[in-house]
Each structure stands twice: as structure tokens, then as C-alpha cells.
Amino acid sequence: xxxxxxxxxxxxxxxxxxxxxxxxxxxxxxxxxxxxxxxxxxxxxxxxxxxxxxxxxxxxxxxxxxxxxxxxxxxxxxxxxxxxxxxxxxxxxxxxxxxxxxxxxxxxxxxxxxxxxxxxxxxxxxxxxxxxxxxxxxxxxxxxxxxxxxxxxxxxxxxxxxxxxxxxxxxxxxxxxxxxxxxxxxxxxxxxxxxxxxxxxxxxxxxxxxxxxxxxxxxxxxxxxxxxxxxxxxxxxxxxxxxxxxxxxxxxxxxxxxxxxxxxxxxxxxxxxxxxxxxxxxxxxxxxxxxxxxxxxxxxxxxxxxxxxxxxxxxxxxxxxxxxxxxxxxxxxxxxxxxxxxxxxxxxxxxxxxxxxxxxxxxxxxxxxxxxxxxxxxxxxxxxxxxxxxxxxxxxxxx
Numbered sequence: 001x002x003x004x005x006x007x008x009x010x011x012x013x014x015x016x017x018x019x020x021x022x023x024x025x026x027x028x029x030x031x032x033x034x035x036x037x038x039x040x041x042x043x044x045x046x047x048x049x050x051x052x053x054x055x056x057x058x059x060x061x062x063x064x065x066x067x068x069x070x071x072x073x074x075x076x077x078x079x080x081x082x083x084x085x086x087x088x089x090x091x092x093x094x095x096x097x098x099x100x101x102x103x104x105x106x107x108x109x110x111x112x113x114x115x116x117x118x119x120x121x122x123x124x125x126x127x128x129x130x131x132x133x134x135x136x137x138x139x140x141x142x143x144x145x146x147x148x149x150x151x152x153x154x155x156x157x158x159x160x161x162x163x164x165x166x167x168x169x170x171x172x173x174x175x176x177x178x179x180x181x182x183x184x185x186x187x188x189x190x191x192x193x194x195x196x197x198x199x200x201x202x203x204x205x206x207x208x209x210x211x212x213x214x215x216x217x218x219x220x221x222x223x224x225x226x227x228x229x230x231x232x233x234x235x236x237x238x239x240x241x242x243x244x245x246x247x248x249x250x251x252x253x254x255x256x257x258x259x260x261x262x263x264x265x266x267x268x269x270x271x272x273x274x275x276x277x278x279x280x281x282x283x284x285x286x287x288x289x290x291x292x293x294x295x296x297x298x299x300x301x302x303x304x305x306x307x308x309x310x311x312x313x314x315x316x317x318x319x320x321x322x323x324x325x326x327x328x329x330x331x332x333x334x335x336x337x338x339x340x341x342x343x344x345x346x347x348x349x350x351x352x353x354x355x356x357x358x359x360x361x362x363x364x365x366x367x368x369x370x371x372x373x374x375x376x377x378x379x380x381x382x383x384x385x386x387x388x389x390x391x392x393x394x395x396x397x398x399x
Contacts, residue, residue: 146170151393196320267299297323
């Protein structure tokens with residue numbers, strides 16, 4: 001985070017125009033947002049700038065219009081939701097540059113808030129067109145990026161503006177980067193990572209990056225079956241990428257060289273069909289999985305051992321469930337380990353950072369959302385950060 005300027009570095013901004021990139025790509029149901037988490041996340045930045053007397057202009061994308069205007073993808077669709085969260089009226093501005101914006105800024109008073117239309121209506125946004133960025137920047141005095149979830153995109157409003165105006169990280173961005181730095185950037189060792197999910201192929205770069213950074217790599221979900229198969233275990237009809245067993249072996253060898261212990265389940269919960277509480281449900285050793293059975297969760301003995309591993313660690317980063325947690329009883333391992341991690345966090349012995357859609361849902365299902373150190377809602381940006389990639393939107397801020 002060296003070189004990163006935050007709102008603490010702002011001087012007097014009374015009457016100045018703050019161009020603030022936020023994530024308002026909200027899930028919608030019947031014309032209203034069904035989840036306001038992203039608005040709640042940027043609320044502190046918006047209100048702080050408003051209270052300091054800036055004219056706050058929100059820049060956001062909504063859906064994938066691919067450079068074409070669409071009434072159903074206008075940010076005006078979420079204007080009412082944002083107003084409810086902020087408890088403030090917002091002026092909708094149907095452009096991002098030009099005379100309409102100039103006129104709108106003339107109407108806005110110090111402390112007022114405006115919302116520009118979907119930045120992706122213009123092809124210059126995703127193309128990171130310098131001229132498009134200059135046209136937007138022409139009406140701003142400084143730029144604030146509070147959309148970590150879009151920081152892996154090198155777009156005009158996520159990267160381009162940061163090179164044209166004094167640039168600052170918003171409070172949500174600052175909070176996210178601080179948490180991620182504590183998890184993998186400059187963590188307190190020993191560090192454990194839980195990586196789950198259906199397929200190794202979607203997490204290859206994550207696994208390759210983590211083996212050189214953590215002391216314990218806990219692999220769950222369908223991914224674990226591929227690693228078990230690589231060790232010669234017959235996983236029956238479990239979800240398994242048999243064509244990637246060589247890659248799994250290579251990752252385990254790299255982990256061994258790096259001093260990273262890879263933890264795979266040695267007892268598992270299996271069934272002949274994937275359904276809630278099937279009659280064929282049983283727990284067995286990984287070497288006892290029958291040809292017509294599929295592994296659907298980590299077994300209780302392995303979960304207890306994993307809990308003991310976490311008790312020796314100081315930092316945990318978590319992405320992906322251990323089993324098919326959406327269907328009972330295959331949520332048991334994920335819930336048990338999540339509650340252990342939460343308890344260790346609450347007693348102050350563990351810094352726990354989690355991210356990814358399935359992970360968020362799993363932690364909510366376990367009832368521990370408020371008990372872990374930090375949950376990232378960023379999705380793709382969180383995954384690319386776990387892969388060790390530079391995020392253009394963060395790099396542009398000087399971090």
C-alpha cells in the first residue's frame with residue numbers, strides 16, 4: 001500500500017468535483033435491487049466527500065451493454081436504491097461528459113451528489129480510450145476509486161482517470177487492500193489457505209501462486225478429487241478432472257519444495273446419488289470409495305484435523321467450499337471449519353480473509369459472516385489477487 005493516497009490526504013475540497021468510481025452493478029428483481037451490499041460498501045466514501053463539501057459525481061457500470069445504450073441497463077435503474085441507502089437525493093446525469101455534464105455541475109451545490117449514466121454505454125470505457133477518459137476528467141478536480149471489484153479491469157474509469165487527475169483510494173478500497181495485504185501481502189505466519197470449488201482448471205493460477213506463499217494449503221470440493229486421483233486414489237464416479245492429475249502432481253511437488261503442506265481429505269462423505277440425505281449416504285476412508293459412489297464432502301475426522309491446523313496458524317485466506325454445501329448434509333465440513341475459523345478469529349489468534357460468491361454464501365450459511373476478519377465481495381478481482389496478478393485499477397493509484 002506504499003504510495004497509496006486515501007481520503008485522509010485530501011485538503012479542502014469544498015465546491016470541488018470528485019469523480020468517484022463505485023460498483024453499482026446490483027442484482028435486480030422486479031425492478032429493484034435484491035442486494036444492496038455494494039451500495040453499503042461505498043456509502044462511507046460518498047457521505048464523507050459530501051460532508052466535506054465536494055460535488056460528488058458517481059461513475060459506475062451496470063450489466064454488459066457492450067457500448068450500446070439500453071434503458072434497462074441505465075444506472076437510473078438503481079438510483080432509487082442508492083438514494084435509500086444514502087438517505088440523500090441524487091441528481092441523475094444521462095451523460096458522462098459534454099454540455100449536459102457541465103450544466104448539471106452548475107446546478108449542483110457543494111455536498112450534492114450526482115450519478116452519471118452507465119459508463120459502459122460508451123465503447124471508450126472498456127477500450128480504455130485516452131480521449132474518452134480525458135473527456136470525463138475535464139469536469140473533475142480529483143478522482144476517487146472505491147470499486148475494488150472492478151480493479152482487475154483496465155478501463156477508462158478504473159485506470160485511465162487515475163493518470164489524469166489527483167487519484168485517491170476510497171474507504172472501501174482502502175479497507176479491502178488493507179485486509180488483502182494482511183492475508184497474503186505481508187501476513188503473519190503461519191498462513192493457511194482453503195481453496196475449494198468444482199474444478200482445478202478454474203483455480204490453477206491460484207494454487208500455483210499460493211504454494212509459494214502459504215505454509216498450509218487445504219484443498220476441498222471437487223478439486224480435491226483430482227488431487228486424490230493424482231495420488232492413485234480411486235474416486236469412483238466423483239467429479240474429477242482426470243486429465244489434470246499430472247498438473248495436480250506438479251503442484252504438490254512445487255508445494256513440497258516450498259515447504260507448503262497440502263492437506264487432502266482422508267475420510268470422505270459419499271453417496272450413489274447427489275440428493276439431500278440420500279439412502280446411500282455413508283462416511284468412509286478415501287481408499288474405500290466404491291465405483292458407483294461419488295465424494296460429496298470432507299469427512300468429520302479430516303475436518304477435525306483441519307481445525308487443529310488452523311489453531312496453529314495466524315492467518316487464513318479462504319476461497320471455495322469444502323463440499324457440495326448447497327445440499328444437506330454435504331454442508332457439514334464447510335460449516336464446521338468455518339465456525340472453527342470464526343471462533344479463532346474472535347479470540348484474536350487468527351486473521352481470516354475470505355472471498356468469492358460461493359464462499360460468501362457458505363459463510364453466511366454457517367452463520368459466521370460477522371465473525372471473520374474480512375469478506376471480499378469482489379469476485380473476479382479477488383480471484384486475480386489470489387493468483388498474484390497486478391490489478392490495473394490498484395496499480396494506477398500508486399499502490
